[in-house]
Amino acid sequence: MSTTTQKSSITPGSILLYGSLFVLALLFLMPAYMAIVTALKDPANISLPTAWELPEKFNWQSFPQAFGLLKSNIASSLILTVCATALSTVLGSLNGYVFSKWKFKGSELIFTLFLFGMFIPYQVILIPLFQTLRAMNLYGGLPGLILAHVVYGLPITSLIFRNFYSQIPTALVESARLDGAGFFSIYTKIVFPLSIPGFVVTSLWQVTQIWNEFLWGICLTRHEDNPITVGLAQLAGGQAVSWNLPMAGSMMAALPVLMIYIFLGRYFIRGLLAGSVKE
Amino acid sequence: MREASRDRLKAFLTLLPSIILIAVFVYGFIGNTIWISMTDWGGSGALAFDPQKNFIGLDNYVDLFNGFLSAGFRQDLVNAVYYSLMLLAGAIGLGMFIAILLDQKPKGEDVLRTIFLYPMSLSFIVSGTIWRWLLAPQGGVNVLPTYLGFDALDFQWTSSTKAILEFNWQNILQILIYIAAFILILVGLFLLKGDPQKAVKRWLGPGVVIGAFAWLGGSLLPKTLFMEEMHGFNLATLGIIIATVWQYAGYTMALYLAGFNGISQDLRDAAMLDGASSTNYYRYVAIPMLKPITISAVIILSHISLKMFDIIFAMTGPDNAQTGHPALNMYMTTFRANDFARGAAIAIVLFLVAGTFIVPYVIGQYKQRRRG
Numbered sequence: 175m176s177t178t179t180q181k182s183s184i185t186p187g188s189i190l191l192y193g194s195l196f197v198l199a200l201l202f203l204m205p206a207y208m209a210i211v212t213a214l215k216d217p218a219n220i221s222l223p224t225a226w227e228l229p230e231k232f233n234w235q236s237f238p239q240a241f242g243l244l245k246s247n248i249a250s251s252l253i254l255t256v257c258a259t260a261l262s263t264v265l266g267s268l269n270g271y272v273f274s275k276w277k278f279k280g281s282e283l284i285f286t287l288f289l290f291g292m293f294i295p296y297q298v299i300l301i302p303l304f305q306t307l308r309a310m311n312l313y314g315g316l317p318g319l320i321l322a323h324v325v326y327g328l329p330i331t332s333l334i335f336r337n338f339y340s341q342i343p344t345a346l347v348e349s350a351r352l353d354g355a356g357f358f359s360i361y362t363k364i365v366f367p368l369s370i371p372g373f374v375v376t377s378l379w380q381v382t383q384i385w386n387e388f389l390w391g392i393c394l395t396r397h398e399d400n401p402i403t404v405g406l407a408q409l410a411g412g413q414a415v416s417w418n419l420p421m422a423g424s425m426m427a428a429l430p431v432l433m434i435y436i437f438l439g440r441y442f443i444r445g446l447l448a449g450s451v452k453e
Numbered sequence: 454m455r456e457a458s459r460d461r462l463k464a465f466l467t468l469l470p471s472i473i474l475i476a477v478f479v480y481g482f483i484g485n486t487i488w489i490s491m492t493d494w495g496g497s498g499a500l501a502f503d504p505q506k507n508f509i510g511l512d513n514y515v516d517l518f519n520g521f522l523s524a525g526f527r528q529d530l531v532n533a534v535y536y537s538l539m540l541l542a543g544a545i546g547l548g549m550f551i552a553i554l555l556d557q558k559p560k561g562e563d564v565l566r567t568i569f570l571y572p573m574s575l576s577f578i579v580s581g582t583i584w585r586w587l588l589a590p591q592g593g594v595n596v597l598p599t600y601l602g603f604d605a606l607d608f609q610w611t612s613s614t615k616a617i618l619e620f621n622w623q624n625i626l627q628i629l630i631y632i633a634a635f636i637l638i639l640v641g642l643f644l645l646k647g648d649p650q651k652a653v654k655r656w657l658g659p660g661v662v663i664g665a666f667a668w669l670g671g672s673l674l675p676k677t678l679f680m681e682e683m684h685g686f687n688l689a690t691l692g693i694i695i696a697t698v699w700q701y702a703g704y705t706m707a708l709y710l711a712g713f714n715g716i717s718q719d720l721r722d723a724a725m726l727d728g729a730s731s732t733n734y735y736r737y738v739a740i741p742m743l744k745p746i747t748i749s750a751v752i753i754l755s756h757i758s759l760k761m762f763d764i765i766f767a768m769t770g771p772d773n774a775q776t777g778h779p780a781l782n783m784y785m786t787t788f789r790a791n792d793f794a795r796g797a798a799i800a801i802v803l804f805l806v807a808g809t810f811i812v813p814y815v816i817g818q819y820k821q822r823r824r825g
Contacts, residue, residue: 268468271467301787302481302482388576388578411770424579436567
């Protein structure tokens with residue numbers, strides 16, 4: 175059986191397989207190619223009919239220029255992403271611990287009610303959220319946005335940790351309990367040290383979501399605290415800007431998550447799969 | 454024993470802040486939005502700290518569905534349906550196809566997987582910005598054929614005003630009944646093999662009856678509008694659909710690939726020994742086994758398509774007419790026009806649409822956990 179797969183390198187089937195994969199890969203890479211090529215062109219040489227052609231001379235200036243325009247947005251996004259991710263993963267870890275190892279009457283129902291929060295279209299809570307943040311004096315700045323990301327991140331972070339902790343044998347927790355360990359000491363001594371992969375998966379998921387989020391960014395922050403997605407949308411929507419800047423800006427906005435994806439792909443995909451509520 | 458009960462209390466207290474936050478920020482806020490949608494909150498004083506709100510019942514909803522000035526919302530709603538269907542069909546079809554290709558373990562599988570999945574890591578604003586440039590009328594995708602010696606395309610990707618499959622909104626009731634009948638008959642035909650009696654009684658019969666009713670008594674049904682109003686599948690939305698399929702096909706690919714890997718090699722060998730071809734293996738063994746994955750993909754993608762806001766904003770700007778979506782309309786109505794009550798009503802319509810498939814799914818998950 176295995177000899178056929180190893181020996182027969184060229185069959186009509188394999189030509190078809192590799193051919194389709196090659197074409198599909200080209201299609202999937204097309205936008206990335208276009209972004210890079212356009213970002214490297216001199217604004218004067220960007221024209222629609224020649225959009226696909228390589229630049230005659232590389233113009234690296236687009237990157238520092240776009241960075242200058244998006245600097246404050248990138249700073250906001252960094253602060254936002256780090257704070258909101260840290261808070262929501264820690265809370266999610268504690269919740270997941272309770273949901274999987276300290277089940278009580280009705281805890282499954284509460285968990286289900288949490289899950290539902292993951293699927294609502296966020297438009298349905300936007301107006302009261304806006305009002306509440308205004309009443310709390312948190313509208314316009316980063317703290318309000320962080321709060322929103324932490325609260326609405328709770329369902330997914332609790333879910334991922336709950337599924338992760340259910341793999342830790344309950345016997346381990348039981349025996350620690352017999353040895354006199356309490357709720358928090360079981361967490362700090364047994365569960366937490368085992369949860370590094372859980373933290374990696376959950377934070378990668380949260381970083382991706384928070385860095386890429388747009389709706390709250392545009393509705394809940396003032397200009398000076400706009401995250402990168404809002405900054406990029408404004409840059410790309412400007413009339414006088416030529417296309418090299420938005421393309422360079424897009425690449426910068428994509429870079430952090432893209433790096434995570436390329437270097438920590440395994441965890442990234444695990445996060446994706448965990449987000450699909452498979453149990 | 455006292456120790457144990459104190460631990461239980463600690464566990465509950467740990468969860469309590471999150472319970473309160475979710476209760477207020479999810480359920481309280483949804484209730485608040487429902488209330489707002491039944492008021493007349495809006496206009497010049499809308500942003501005052503204590504704005505005037507008067508209860509007006511369901512007027513906002515009635516107006517959205519048959520008010521003279523809300524044709525834009527109705528087109529957005531029709532668009533949303535097409536966006537969802539096309540994203541589902543495109544991303545699941547293409548994702549499954551790529552997963553089957555990669556399941557043959559070609560050389561360079563890792564690199565290929567990386568290429569197919571990278572769009573998923575981008576934000577909609579980034580991909581929208583790039584795709585807007587790719588779909589520019591005189592450039593990008595339209596000039597690609599010239600490199601192969603053909604004429605350039607002149608398709609107006611995001612600004613075409615053509616629509617196909619048009620229908621009259623006046624008859625929306627009749628159309629909805631037709632759709633319901635169609636679904637019932639379809640389910641009935643599917644179940645016909647397993648339990649013919651139940652299939653005919655529960656699905657086929659009712660489907661035929663209400664279908665016949667809509668056909669024969671269609672003219673008796675109340676008209677939604679007093680005049681004709683045509684809506685259809687706007688060709689301008691095609692570009693946005695392509696961009697979203699590009700972005701999410703990799704995601705479904707990852708889901709299916711994980712599923713295919715989970716099927717034991719023994720089962721595959723057994724199917725092959727029984728003389729199943731590759732095509733038959735996927736058709737009759739692998740894909741049916743991955744039904745839970747398909748259901749998750751449908752849930753996640755419908756959720757994404759219902760909040761499609763960023764990518765449309767990035768590709769056609771906020772003031773588009775042809776490519777609108779209720780989620781974008783809600784933002785414009787609420788935060789640009791300060792019409793909070795109408796914005797809330799649009800949000801609730803979106804929520805109800807989302808709820809029709811999320812609620813059964815979440816309840817199903819709950820039952821499964823209780824059993825397991």
